Amino acid sequence: MATAVETLGKLERRITISFPLTEVRAEVEKRLKVQAKTAKAPGFRPGKVPLKMVAAQYGYQIETEVLNDKVGRAFNDAANENQLRVAGFPNIEPKQESPAGVLTFDATFEVYPEVEIGDLTKVEIETVKAEVSDAEIDKTIEILRKQRVHFHTKGEAGEHGDGGAAIAANGDRVTVDFVGSIDGVEFPGGKAEDYPFVLGEGRMLPEFEAATVGLKVGESKTFPLAFPEDYHGKDVAGKTASFTITLKKLEWAHLPEVDAEFAKSLGVADGDVAKMREDIKVNLEREVAGRVKARNKEAVMETLVKTATLDVPKSLIAQDTERLAEMTRQDMAQRGMNVKDVPFPPELFAEKAERRVRLGLILSQLVGENNLQAQPEQVKAQIEDFAQSYEDPREVLKYYYSDRRRLAEVEALVLEENVVNYVLGLSKTSSKVIAFDELMGSNAQA
Structure with missing residues (x-):
């Protein structure tokens, strides 16, 4: 049986569920007998294991199942009887003070709230719209061209030209060696060989890219670089390092023409x-x-x-x-x-x-x-x-x-x-x- 619903808060409710211990024991014994029909144990044929041995092996599990079933069924019946819309799952705890021979549980839970939408005819909503013009199409084509870029050695004549003077400029792909130090000591991650990147894409810090622009293959440059306070490398964040870079390879970007092949x-x-x-x-x-x-x-x-x-x-x-x-x-x-x-x-x-x-x-x-x-x-x-x-x-x-x-x-x-x-x-x-x-x-x- 279940008591009347107690209101504990705006949404919180409690129902007390109780039933005679004899009901639980009867149901447990019934299920143990069913379990005994297929139970196995060394020295016994299947289905011939003594009930006491079956109870010793499966009693706790079956008793837990019976309690869960009875409490769950009683709670659902009480919720339906009281037309409660239960939100989430109830928290069920055994009650310490119970009459002799009676099992008692408190089920604490929440119910769904009343929802007041308000007068939607009085609200103001700003919507947006946007158009696709030729400019957006052109930008997209440029992106697609860059995705299909080919790099050629700068300054050397080829099928598509030489890319101009063999001096590093924005848009070029450079391959460099670099080494950095702070107070004369090299730091982890501050050194690399044959490191490629495209100038102007923002992959490197601005000081690094600025120092690379204007170099020719084989040239080196030493320059200071101040790491930002929020730099991902905590060991160097907020510090100023001295870097030396050497340009080893210089390539210019050839973008495909917007033609039939493209x-x-x-x-x-x-x-x-x-x-x-x-x-x-x-x-x-x-x-x-x-x-x-x-x-x-x-x-x-x-x-x-x-x-x-x-x-x-x-x-x-x-x-x-x-x-x-x-x-x-x-x-x-x-x-x-x-x-x-x-x-x-x-x-x-x-x-x-x-x-x-x-x-x-x-x-x-x-x-x-x-x-x-x-x-x-x-x-x-x-x-x-x-x-x-x-x-x-x-x-x-x-x-x-x-x-x-x-x-x-x-x-x-x-x-x-x-x-x-x-x-x-x-x-x-x-x-x-x-x-x-x-x-x-x-x-x-x-």
């Missing part, structure tokens, strides 16, 4: 440059549309978080904190980092977990009240949109529809989009045009 290298079979530009534009517009959608979704979600009023169950925050920590651990492991025994303090993820849980409760309320669930035709349309950038769209459809978890991920995306459209339809919205570079440099996440 277009073919990008998958345009007939080498049509105009078609290549159109393909690039389509891809950029798809990327822009995705990022605009993400930015606007984040604006809506942030508005909902600020507008809604609710108490967030601590148990759900704790669960999501553990989930985020495990996701981080798995991600780091996949990157080759050994984090098996590294502790992840919960406070690292608590704030993000609290926001995720809060937002999830708000979305659930909105979806339920306004019938914003993802419809099958919406899910299919979303998957077909994903498939547009693949050679065989049918394989993409098969990929998602063959796995319920993958399909659920798409359903969640569609549901969020339904919420975004619903909120934007009610609220006061304004639209701002942002620069392409600003949009592409953002990483909005809800």
